[in-house]
Amino acid sequence: MTKIVSRAALAASLLLAICARAAAAQMQTPDFMAPPYLPPDSSAITAIRAGWLVDVEAGKVLRDQMIVVRGDKIVSVERAPGHVPTGAKVIDLSRYTVTPGLIDCHTHLIGGETNADFLLPLERSAAQETLDGVVHARRTLLAGFTTVRDVGTFRAYLDVALRDYINSGLVMGPRMAVAGAYITVSTGGGEVTGQATDVVLPPEMRLGVANSATEVRQRVREILNHGTDLIKIIATGAVLAAGTKPGVQEYSEEEIHAAVTEAAKYGARVAAHAHGAAGINAAVRAGVASIEHGSLLDDESVRLMKEHGTYLVSDLIDGEYIRQVGKAQGWPAEILRKSEEVAKLKHVGLRKAVAGGVKMAFGTDAGVYPNGENAQQFPLLIQYGGMTPMQVLQSATINAATLIGWQDRVGSIAAGKSADLVAVEGDGLADVGKFAHVAFVMKTGTVYKAP
Numbered sequence: 001m002t003k004i005v006s007r008a009a010l011a012a013s014l015l016l017a018i019c020a021r022a023a024a025a026q027m028q029t030p031d032f033m034a035p036p037y038l039p040p041d042s043s044a045i046t047a048i049r050a051g052w053l054v055d056v057e058a059g060k061v062l063r064d065q066m067i068v069v070r071g072d073k074i075v076s077v078e079r080a081p082g083h084v085p086t087g088a089k090v091i092d093l094s095r096y097t098v099t100p101g102l103i104d105c106h107t108h109l110i111g112g113e114t115n116a117d118f119l120l121p122l123e124r125s126a127a128q129e130t131l132d133g134v135v136h137a138r139r140t141l142l143a144g145f146t147t148v149r150d151v152g153t154f155r156a157y158l159d160v161a162l163r164d165y166i167n168s169g170l171v172m173g174p175r176m177a178v179a180g181a182y183i184t185v186s187t188g189g190g191e192v193t194g195q196a197t198d199v200v201l202p203p204e205m206r207l208g209v210a211n212s213a214t215e216v217r218q219r220v221r222e223i224l225n226h227g228t229d230l231i232k233i234i235a236t237g238a239v240l241a242a243g244t245k246p247g248v249q250e251y252s253e254e255e256i257h258a259a260v261t262e263a264a265k266y267g268a269r270v271a272a273h274a275h276g277a278a279g280i281n282a283a284v285r286a287g288v289a290s291i292e293h294g295s296l297l298d299d300e301s302v303r304l305m306k307e308h309g310t311y312l313v314s315d316l317i318d319g320e321y322i323r324q325v326g327k328a329q330g331w332p333a334e335i336l337r338k339s340e341e342v343a344k345l346k347h348v349g350l351r352k353a354v355a356g357g358v359k360m361a362f363g364t365d366a367g368v369y370p371n372g373e374n375a376q377q378f379p380l381l382i383q384y385g386g387m388t389p390m391q392v393l394q395s396a397t398i399n400a401a402t403l404i405g406w407q408d409r410v411g412s413i414a415a416g417k418s419a420d421l422v423a424v425e426g427d428g429l430a431d432v433g434k435f436a437h438v439a440f441v442m443k444t445g446t447v448y449k450a451p
Contacts, residue, residue, distance in 0.1 A: 040445050042071035045088040046419075048442075049080050050098035052427060056398045057412045059390050061429060067098070069419040072445035076415055091450070093440060097428030099393055100412050101146030101174075101420025101443060102435070103400035104374050106271075106292055106313050106363025109136040109162060109176070110153040113370055121154040121192050121205065129155055133162045137173025139372025142449055144422040144438035149177045149363075149404050151271055151292065152232045154192055156181035156207040160227050174443070177404050179271070180228035181208035183219055183259055188250045189238030189273060213258040216251075220262040230404075231263045231270045233288070236279035239322075239338045240368065246342050247276035247296055256286035269405065271313075275342055277301055284310045290361060290403055295342035297349040302356035311403045313363035314350045316384055317377040319343030321369045350385040360387070361403040362396035375435040382432065389429040419445040 040046075046069040053065040066082035068075050076082075084090060110133040112120055121129070140148060153159050163176040184190025186209050192201055208223065210216040220231055235251050237244030244250075260270050272283035275295040283291060284304040290311040294301070297312075305312060322331070322339040354360065362381075364374045381387045381395070401411025410418050423440035441449040 040071060044445070045070050045085050046091060046445065047082075047084045047088040048091045048098070048421065049094050050096065050423070051094040052097040052429075053077070053413060054097065054099045054390075054393055054397075054429070055413070056100060056390075056394045057414070059394065061097075064094070065098075067413060067421070069442075069445050072419055074413060074415055074417050074419050077413055091440075091447075093423045093451075096423040096425055096439060096451070097434075098413070098421055098423045098440075099428065100397040101410060101418075101422055101441075102144045102375065102396045103147040103149075103362065103404070103411065104140070104145050104364055104366060104396070105149040105151075105290070105311075105361045105400045105403055106315055106365050107140070107148045107150050107371065107374075108152065108365070108367025109133045109140065109148070109150055109173075109371060110155070110158045111367065113367055119192065119194055122195065122201075126155055126158060126204075129153070130158050130162060133158065134165075134171055134173075136367070136371035137162060137166060137171060137176075140366070140374065141172060141174050141443060142441060143372045143374055144435065144441050145374055146174050146420040146422070146441070146443040147176075147401070147404070147406070147410050148174045149230065149271070149400075150179065151230075151273075152179045152182045152190065154182075154205050156204045156223075157226055157228075164227075172448070175410075177229040177406070179230050179232040180223045180226055181219075182232055182234055182273075183208045183210055183216060183223075184234040185209070185211055185250045187243070188234055189236060189241045189244045189246075190232075190234035191241065193244065194242035210255075213255045216255050216258045217262045220259050224263065224266045224268055228268075230268050230289075231259055232292075233259050233270055233272050233283075235272045235274040235283045236276045238273065238275070239342060240335065242334065246338055249276055249279040249282060251279070251282070253282040253286050256283050256288065260287040269403075284308050292363065293342070293346070293365075294349055294353070295346040297353060299352070301349075302353050302358055305353065305358045306356055309359060311359045311361045311399070312350070312353050313361050313403075314346060314353070314381075314385065315363055315365035315368075315377070316343075316346065316350070316380040317374075318365045318368040319346065320380070347384040350381075354385050354387055354391075359399060359403075360391065360395040361400045362392070363400075373436065375438070376433075378432040378435050389432050392432055393429070418443075423451075425451075 064080040159178040165171040182190030269289035424434040
């Protein structure tokens with residue numbers, strides 16, 4: 001009885017804290033941020049003057065540009081002062097660098113953020129996991145990431161619900177491409193692991209488990225028929241799955257190819273979690289769209305990825321985070337050891353892939369690293385990967401949009417595209433660290449953050 005009362009008291013205190021925070025936020029929030037979070041009226045016109053405009057498609061920076069937005073779309077981009085339509089609301093960002101809305105291709109908005117507990121998903125309800133997603137979605141959008149590719153949740157389809165609520169305007173967040181669940185071998189890198197052998201996991205945590213090519217096809221069909229946008233397959237072991245080994249291949253090329261060909265019937269692409277070179281190379285040959293992590297890639301990996309046009313989504317920031325926070329908090333030695341081993345090699349592999357001309361798309365594994373701090377990875381891509389500031393921004397805009405398949409809608413500042421814009425003060429390419437603190441965020445014509 002005491003345990004029940006203490007939980008009730010805790011729940012009540014949390015509710016009061018949430019209400020207090022919400023009330024404070026409401027007092028500080030301008031009208032344009034009040035729900036529903038929908039685009040402005042289609043006749044509304046906004047003219048934005050940009051001191052620096054990053055043309056990510058051409059790979060150059062333009063000075064003094066005027067961006068005209070009608071409703072949720074960009075209608076023109078021209079040299080400032082340009083023509084300001086009658087009745088337009090003018091936003092002066094002449095002291096700012098304006099880029100397309102940023103895109104993170106490897107996020108996990110649903111659920112609690114990383115800690116030392118392998119079994120955290122079993123300790124929380126679906127409601128808690130989803131409400132965390134609401135909080136993370138808001139943080140992510142206000143950090144300038146107007147689009148994400150969310151690549152998996154242990155409890156199937158919670159990401160689908162979050163995506164749909166954001167699209168309806170009832171929840172504030174980035175547009176989402178979602179994976180629904182992980183395709184994984186039993187006890188593999190996409191399973192909840194570490195529990196006693198006689199503990200039975202709930203069905204919604206095992207919907208993607210498949211141990212043959214036939215089962216892979218079946219799971220892919222089921223997941224896509226539930227309204228997901230892509231498939232995430234776990235080709236190797238993982239750092240944050242107890243007992244699995246990141247370098248070990250868990251799916252054969254034939255099984256990964258089964259996922260790719262089945263997904264293609266639905267017009268969907270496959271992202272492959274892969275640390276070890278054997279798993280990476282098998283996934284690339286099987287036709288996946290992207291390799292997530294790519295920690296132990298070798299020369300053959302670079303050659304194959306270049307040949308097949310496969311994107312690399314290299315998440316550097318979570319290794320740094322685990323090394324610092326994990327040690328300070330006394331995380332299990334298994335996590336710290338595996339993270340340290342792959343982090344060092346990931347730096348080497350990324351530099352090799354960049355030099356070899358492999359396509360790069362930005363991704364952080366947010367959820368391992370705190371959601372909303374995604375852009376803190378920008379300087380690391382330069383430091384460890386040898387990328388230029390322009391390459392970093394391209395990876396987080398037009399490259400990312402192309403990987404998702406949404407390059408006709410987002411990823412660059414051009415007439416006809418969604419009015420997704422982000423700004424940082426001063427010359428953003430001189431210091432990409434500025435993007436960790438964006439000053440202006442517009443998504444589909446609605447301003448969510450302004451200087």
